[in-house]
Amino acid sequence: MSSALSLAHEPVTGIRHGKLGMWIFLASEVMFFSGFFTAFIILRNTNLPVFAHGASELNWPLAALNTVNLIVSSLTMAMAILSLEHGNKSRFQLYMGITFLCACGFLVIKYIEYTAKFSHGIYPGTSSFFGMYFTMTGFHAIHVIGGMIPIGWMLAKSFTKRGYQDWERVEILGLYWHFVDLVWIFLFPVLYLIF
Amino acid sequence: MFDFSWNMLTYFPPGISTYSESLDDLFRLVYWISAAIFVLVQIVLVTFIFKYRTRPGHKSIYYHGNNVVEFVWTLAPTVLFAGLGLYSDEMWKVMKYSSRVPSPDVEIDVVGQAFNWHVRYPGGDGILGKRHARYRTAQNLFGIDPTDIHGKDDIVLTGEFNLPINKNVVVHLSSVDVLHSYFLPNFRIKQDAVPGSWIDVWFNGTKSGKYELACAELCGSGHYAMRGVLNMQSDADFATWMDAKITAKKAILAAQVANPQPEVATPAPSSATPAGEHGSSH
Amino acid sequence: MGAGMSVAEMQKSYIKIFSALMIFTFLTIVAAKFLHFPESWGGVSTILHVSIGLIIAIAKAWMVVYIFMHIKFDNPYIRVFIYIPLFLFSVLVFALTVLGGPTL
């Protein structure tokens, strides 16, 4: 009934639906983390000693390692998109693979960090600083996991006979992945370095 | 059975604070402006509905609007509302800005606790003892600093309390558990009691009598019954009442000195790490 | 994509940004952990540390957005989705810190 009609035409803005949707979603995500950062700023200003003390208990070298982890994965993600766009399948697999590994590495390090805290008896309830710390890094980690699922799926798909060609989807995923990196770019100094 | 007035202006409880009258005036002003706008809009609406109703032969016109009209009816409410806003800001300042609070004659502390109001008077020395949240226990709701001599003779009452008329009363308000709201309808005063901070409210009552104190912020299932009574008295009556309380307190203190009780455990100032000093304000 | 840039050029700009991000990360750690201001500066030193950390973070974020997320090459329209939330975030923070002060 509808197939004969010319209703479904090019996107009016020239930006594909999925990409536009992702940008809108990212705008929403910015607001989500804005809420956390606002709370963090207010609590930090009113409880400076608690926050300074809390931050000093964090393991910043591990976090620095994780920062590198995410920056590398951001680079490889960008490279992966470029490769797939130009039909270079093996390069795509290589870069996507590294991205996935970096993400795993990130989670492993996060796991080490968290368990070390727990073994020192530090939990989200320890102080408002740690409440904020676990909430913010926790939601960030959930975002990492949320990104790994499609990354892994696309990667796996590219090894099947039919392969994976849809670079435009990878580009959309890439936007999300860079955003996850971006959040960490702020979390790292704000939680671990400056107080 | 249902004979009541539809004019909402008749429902104000009698106002007895120095600014209740000007607040009611402000309310009346806004009321009449709104009522005028409301009636005008409804009249226009009904007139149009009637006049332009469909009937055989009646046609609508082809018309997309008029920018001049648009401009006028944007400007008019802007001017009106901006004027109203700036005008009422004066009243806001009177009630809220600490720089506008007249010098206090009486200062008291009030805390809300589900579901009671507690009041602290300075006692014989006329000075409220220092307080801090870290000293708070179920026995010491105000967190009175046990090391401060001025705190020893402070008088704490629950539910019903007295104040003098024609005096500037400053209430330092807080809560020991959840949010409450200190509402004195006759004084046109309401202020949330926020745990963790002390907020100042001031008023000056002009008429003696018993007035109800309500809690206006949902604080749990007993919220509806968190009622207090404020007894406004003439200066002399209040002084007599206060003196009696002070004497009684002195007697208690004297008894304690004669027969020392093991001090109720005050928790040490929260340990190890540096404690935020906020909350000890004023 | 990439406004007429070749693959090699794109890759080069990605690598450049990557290197800059790494360097900035290094700088921010040095500034926070190994750069000590004189004791006598007191609160000023905290302010300096915070500002340095945030300025570097903003610079890094902008690089990610500009190059990795293709804001430089893409439809300028998309920038709206960055500016509006940032504006709202600043409204929130401004109201609560500058106007609100310690009582919020």
Next chain:
Amino acid sequence: MAAVATTQHDHAHVATHDAAHAHDHAHHSVSFIRKYIFSTDHKTIAKQFLSTSMFFLLVGGAFALFIRWQLAYPGEPIPLVGKWLPDTLVSNGAVQPGFYTQLVTMHATIMIFFVIIPMATGAFANFCIPLMIGTDDMAMPTVNMVSFWLVPIAGLTIMSGFFVEGGTAAAGWTNYPPLSASGTGHTLWVIGVFLVGFSSILGGMNYLATTLNKRAKGMRMFDMPLTVWALFITSILQVLGTPVLASAVSLLFVDQVFHAGIFIPENLLTSTGGLFPNGANVGAGGGGQPVLFQHLFWFYSHPAVYIMILPIMGVVSDILATFARKAIFGYKAMVFALMAIAFLGFVVWGHHMFLSGMSPLLGTTFMLSTIVIAVPSSIKIFNWLGTIWKGNIHFATPNLNALGFISTFVCGGLSGIFMAIGPIDVYIHDTYFIVAHIHYVLFGGALFGIFAGVYYWYPKMFGKMYNETLGKFHFFLTFITFNLCFFPMHMIGVGGHMRRIHDPYVYEFLKPFQPINQFITIFAILMGFSQLILIFNLLWSLKFGRTAPRNPWRANSLEWAAPAHPGHGNFDRDITVYRGPYEFASPQSKRDYLPQWIRPAHVDAEQEATVVGKH
């Protein structure tokens, strides 16, 4: 009668078939599950939103009636239902204090998060946007489906609070900590609100992307009907506001579960006299900020009240123009007013917090910005009046509801002005004056607009006409009982009657208000039962209604170009837009309307094909 019986039988037959068998039927290419349950078709999703919200309206309304009963006749058993409720909630059939606060909380939570928002955005945006911009479906249909299914899941989560230890959330719909910082019911509330918020964000994303990207050939932004404009702007609010609520409730969750002390100051007492289990007590000192939660909450929830009213303003504009047979007065001004309301909506949140102890300077700022927001609202009111001026007004049910909306919204908006003025709010904050405002804008505003829209698009949604007599009857009954129920609330509000109190007559100064409370309650009950007419009308007409023509209202916007009951893909003809949506009484046409899709050279010939009565 026989024919009816057969169709009923057929229906049951299809419905009981499981998914695996459904494809056996030649006439049934998509499985039942895909078609009616996990459908990605925007029209089906719209109907799902509509029916879910209607159900929740009954639940929330029933709670309201319990509330009203208690306020009018405290301590007396609830008629009919009282004796069936468990002893944890009622004593001798009468509402207990704890149950009362749960009722108030659940009433408002349901009405706001599960009735008005899903109805105004979920149902209308889903149904109207693709049809009115002339496209086949949403930009992201699967996301759309997820956005719906989150709503019942969230609803069940919140409602399951009734069955846990300690009962459901009872801290008001605003759920301020520290009161909300303990108890399983509050945790479930937080999870439910997070989910329903996520649904709202996903919906908003879709509506934005669809409106931006999928408009029919020739349709510029300023050719869109105001309904689409309003939904578009609302979606911006949803996408940017809701996440802040999500972060606020996430932090509250951390406080509830781990006692982090983010919103809980140090050394608070619990009801048993002990100390709040709170991170700030465990060695670190310092304390959380209860007021911070309020800021984050209202940063979303003020824009949220515009999420609830802006779509309605759009719907009402379209309906008024159509039934007055006249173009919208000042179309662009209407659009800019919507934008201004949305923008200002983000900078006024503090007017709910005049008494939270915030700095007076901040109070002044919020007071002025709030008063300014009345200006774009007045522009809208005046332009609506301008629209019906010199019109040719028809009084079909949708239009009656739209006119009723204007009448009541003015009252609700003006009571907003009282509260916007800080010093006045000091007195009327948290009294029934606020409750009156809430219901004048939410029931008198949003719900009347929703009724208008439901009647207006009912023919397109279901291919049947609703019953006009019942519709008018429902409107007049609701309008009268509504005003008699909620107007007196202003009066007792001025008298100082607090909100959220289980038994007002504990206070001497409130005792004289009992007759008024009883008066309110009588009309609340009448109003509640009037809604059954609506439900009956909608359900009855589904089966027995007259078959609807393609364009029953002789309207101009694109949805009326679609078949009377559009199938998958919506349109059976190519759509190109040649003009704005409000060409009523245009000199270019012999008729008093000129739809957007008619080719300029063929005005009279083509229009013939879409005249009333023809399919």
